[in-house]
Amino acid sequence: MSAQPPSLGLELAERRPLGPVKALLSSLALVVAVVATMLPVTASDTLQLGLFRHPLLAISALAAVIVLAPYRLRFLQGPQATFALVAVSYVMAFALVRLIAGVPGQAASGYWAYVFVAWAVAWLSVEEMAALTPRGTVWKRLLALAIPLTFGAWLLILWQVLVVGFAVPKVLLPPPSDIWARLLTSPAVLWADFRQTFLKGVLVGYAIGCGSGFLVAILIDRVPFLRRGLLPVGNLVSALPIIGVAPIMVMWFGFDWPSKAAVVVIMTFFPMLVNTVTGLAAADRMQLDLMHTYAASYPQTLLKMRLPMAMPFVFNALKINSTLALIGAIVAEFFGTPIVGMGFRISTEVGRMNIDMVWASIAVAALAGSLFYALVTLVERAVTFWHPSVRG
Numbered sequence: 566m567s568a569q570p571p572s573l574g575l576e577l578a579e580r581r582p583l584g585p586v587k588a589l590l591s592s593l594a595l596v597v598a599v600v601a602t603m604l605p606v607t608a609s610d611t612l613q614l615g616l617f618r619h620p621l622l623a624i625s626a627l628a629a630v631i632v633l634a635p636y637r638l639r640f641l642q643g644p645q646a647t648f649a650l651v652a653v654s655y656v657m658a659f660a661l662v663r664l665i666a667g668v669p670g671q672a673a674s675g676y677w678a679y680v681f682v683a684w685a686v687a688w689l690s691v692e693e694m695a696a697l698t699p700r701g702t703v704w705k706r707l708l709a710l711a712i713p714l715t716f717g718a719w720l721l722i723l724w725q726v727l728v729v730g731f732a733v734p735k736v737l738l739p740p741p742s743d744i745w746a747r748l749l750t751s752p753a754v755l756w757a758d759f760r761q762t763f764l765k766g767v768l769v770g771y772a773i774g775c776g777s778g779f780l781v782a783i784l785i786d787r788v789p790f791l792r793r794g795l796l797p798v799g800n801l802v803s804a805l806p807i808i809g810v811a812p813i814m815v816m817w818f819g820f821d822w823p824s825k826a827a828v829v830v831i832m833t834f835f836p837m838l839v840n841t842v843t844g845l846a847a848a849d850r851m852q853l854d855l856m857h858t859y860a861a862s863y864p865q866t867l868l869k870m871r872l873p874m875a876m877p878f879v880f881n882a883l884k885i886n887s888t889l890a891l892i893g894a895i896v897a898e899f900f901g902t903p904i905v906g907m908g909f910r911i912s913t914e915v916g917r918m919n920i921d922m923v924w925a926s927i928a929v930a931a932l933a934g935s936l937f938y939a940l941v942t943l944v945e946r947a948v949t950f951w952h953p954s955v956r957g
Contacts, residue, residue, distance in 0.1 A: 583639065587692055594685035595633045597678050598626055604675030607668050619664055622679065625657040629682055636689070647697065650690035651715070657683035658722045662729075666742070670732025680726055687719050739921045747925040754910070755929050762907040763933050765822035766894040770829025775886055777830070778837030779879065783867070785838075786845045796842070803835035807896050815901040825906075828897040833886040840882035844875025880945040887941050891934045 583591065606619055617623055632649045635641040641649060661680060665672055694712050699705040721741045727733075728740040735743065748755065785791045811828050818824035848871050898908025907926050914922040 583637070587689060588637070590685050591633055591637045591689060594682045594689075595630065595637060597685075598630050598633065598682045601626070601675045601678035601682070604678060605673040606664070606675040606679070607673050608671040609668070619660070622657075622660040622664055625653065625660045626679060626682070628653050629657060629686055633686070642693075644697065647690060647693040650686050650693060654683055654687035654690055654719075657686065658719075662722065662725055665726060665729045669729045672730035676730065680723075680730075684719070684723065687715065691715055736918055736920055739924060743921045744924045744928060747921045748928065751922065751925065755925060757905050758907045758910050758926060759929055759933065761822060761903070761905045762825070762894050762898065762930075763891065766825030766897070766906075767829060767890045767937075769822070770826035770894065771833055771886060771890040773826065774830040774833030774890070775837045775883060778834045778882070779841050781834075782838050782841030782845065785842055786867075786871075792842070796839075799835045799838050802831060805831070807832065807893055808900075811897040811900040814897065820901045820903055822906075824901070825894045825897045828893045829890045832889045832893040836885050836889070837879070837882040840878040840885075841875060844878030845871050847871075847874050847878070876949050877945075880941065880949065883941050884938060884945070887938045888934055891930060891937070895930060 606622065632641065632646075632653050636646050636650070657679065661676070661683060665676065691712055694708060694715070697708060699708050725740045725742060728738055781795065785795055807828065810831055811824075814824040814827040814831075818827050845867075895906075895908040895911070898906045899912050902909045907930050910926045911923050914920070914926070
């Protein structure tokens, strides 16, 4: 018996012809890649020599044709097609970004044609990744991470290409390269803002708001008549506009981070309260009767059955609050803060027309919020491993 070649653990869900969308997109990209050789890439190019004046773009365009032709004919498929399409898309993106950086606002028809080709190849690469069925856990996690990363990377690539290619004024929308440069040159300022807003205002307010909402929900569950009294009041408080509450909190707690934490408490308390009350009511009558037959007390029933069943609802509130807390703290800083903080930085730098610094602060906030949400999700998977949504 011949030895089997090693497998990467990836294979197509089903080997079948290209769907109509992929067939149309691959055919169109192939035709455009060939026709664009006769078009000027930049304003200084002649019609016949546009592509050949830019060797890196010419090589990447040739690689796109070499990959798209067998892919369209289904000679190239499966993991090999995925890897080839991903490689070609990023090589073309690098060539396009590097080319236009030297001649901003000078992009011609050939350049935009190859932007379309690169985008089409990237689209097809994501389609092929989604069609793969990994057999190993590691490959499943890598593939689940690769698809959103590819999508996000191409949003940044298109942002860079469009802004520089059309010479959009930086005061309206800076390219990602300028934002990245600002992140590299201002780490001390951004870290001080992050520490003030996130580590102090967000985390403290998040812990107090979620913790108090959880405890009050248990109290409401234990004393039913409070449900009719506290829930309407909580609903009223949650409906208060943040731009009205923030100045009052600044007057009560001062300009430093405690006033921002107080706003976060108000924003996170009610979602936790409602979700926990709903989760505690998730147990049906048969399960409650079973605990009653075991002569279980209220604390035993709460700890052994009702709280574990409520955990998916609790973590749903925690995930919602992880974003609400950051938004609340940043907006609250618009109404009074020391000379530090993400909200302070955004409002101040907008007035100075330092839009790249504004976007750098926004990027830090978005990254912090995303990582915080991901951390809550990981804890949720560890705690609610028994739930069908996690097992699936």
